[in-house]
Amino acid sequence: MLTKEKAAELDGQARKTRILVLRMLNAIGAGHLGGSLSVVEALTLLYFHRMNVRPAEPRWPDRDRFVMSKGHAGPALYATLAHKGYFPADECLTLNQPGTNFPSHCDMNKTLGVDMTAGSLGQGLSAAVGMALAGRLDGKDYRVYCLIGDGEAQEGQIWEALMYASQQKLDNLTVFIDYNKLQLDGPLSEINSLEPLAAKTEAFGFFTQSIDGHDFFAIDQAVEAALKTAGRPSLIILNTIKAKGACFAEGQVSSHHQAVSDDDLKSALAELDAKGGSN
Ligand SMILES: Cc1ncc(C[n+]2csc(CCOP(=O)(O)OP(=O)(O)O)c2C)c(N)n1
Ligand SMILES: [Mg+2]
Numbered sequence: 001m002l003t004k005e006k007a008a009e010l011d012g013q014a015r016k017t018r019i020l021v022l023r024m025l026n027a028i029g030a031g032h033l034g035g036s037l038s039v040v041e042a043l044t045l046l047y048f049h050r051m052n053v054r055p056a057e058p059r060w061p062d063r064d065r066f067v068m069s070k071g072h073a074g075p076a077l078y079a080t081l082a083h084k085g086y087f088p089a090d091e092c093l094t095l096n097q098p099g100t101n102f103p104s105h106c107d108m109n110k111t112l113g114v115d116m117t118a119g120s121l122g123q124g125l126s127a128a129v130g131m132a133l134a135g136r137l138d139g140k141d142y143r144v145y146c147l148i149g150d151g152e153a154q155e156g157q158i159w160e161a162l163m164y165a166s167q168q169k170l171d172n173l174t175v176f177i178d179y180n181k182l183q184l185d186g187p188l189s190e191i192n193s194l195e196p197l198a199a200k201t202e203a204f205g206f207f208t209q210s211i212d213g214h215d216f217f218a219i220d221q222a223v224e225a226a227l228k229t230a231g232r233p234s235l236i237i238l239n240t241i242k243a244k245g246a247c248f249a250e251g252q253v254s255s256h257h258q259a260v261s262d263d264d265l266k267s268a269l270a271e272l273d274a275k276g277g278s279n
Contacts (some may be wrong), residue, residue, distance in 0.1 A: 002220040010216050014044045018245045021160050023094040024216030025260040034074035034242035038180040043080040046217045055085035058112045065131050067116040069124025070149035071105040086113040122155025129165045132173040135264035147176045151183025154192050166205025167231045173233040174226045180242040206235040213238025247271045
């Protein structure tokens with residue numbers, strides 16, 4: 001259950017995360033802005049309200065797992081983990097530079113708190129299914145959360161993993177689809193539509209919910225409903241806006257891999273500050 005006070009706190013965290021993502025991309029000049037900013041609320045809700053993790057003990061065996069299958073959204077995960085206390089926020093500003101622990105795509109061998117390496121789209125969900133199955137076989141009660149992109153969901157391996165999770169009745173697995181309706185170079189509707197998406201994932205055996213992916217109350221309720229669902233895995237369709245919160249890029253195809261100039265950074269920060277109120 002999410003109180004109004006907690007939601008306001010999460011709102012402040014999400015804003016901090018957006019600001020750090022923008023600063024990271026500005027430091028290197030460009031990066032995956034759109035797909036990072038569309039998932040900020042989901043990450044914030046998970047790490048600051050729902051997931052049982054220990055930043056001082058990143059590989060704690062009983063922790064809840066998070067797999068960022070759309071590994072190009074690494075910057076959003078790094079910013080979230082930094083604010084959660086895994087490492088100092090300023091370290092993230094070395095994003096994608098030689099020798100960094102913060103590559104543009106998630107790498108579990110480089111970044112504290114990252115549970116799975118990703119970047120080749122379509123594979124992370126299979127790893128998450130393995131983690132969920134392992135948890136059950138080991139008698140652990142951790143949960144596994146996995147976030148995939150909508151363009152990523154065009155990969156056949158995603159549907160193989162969904163089938164197998166359902167066959168195994170993995171009710172400790174919750175999958176999120178970031179349904180920002182845009183892939184690398186255009187809208188899914190013009191390239192390879194997923195519709196009717198909710199009907200498809202239901203037919204694959206997943207308890208499916210479709211919600212506003214920027215609404216903390218909606219995400220929290222959906223996560224709660226997934227927790228209470230026994231005997232089958234869950235899937236939450238996050239209806240989102242690509243590059244949400246970056247005024248110079250919101251909703252644009254070009255935000256997928258986007259330059260962030262000093263002027264862009266300034267205007268985005270001014271807008272985020274203006275929306276920030278007292279947080
Ligand atoms: C197997 C594979 N093919 C192609 C790519 C290149 N690529 C990186 S991101 C991307 C688009 C993904 O679209 P989507 O999942 O909708 O990402 P989002 O909108 O969340 O950024 C592509 C094609 C890749 N990383 N892996
Ligand atoms: Mg997309």
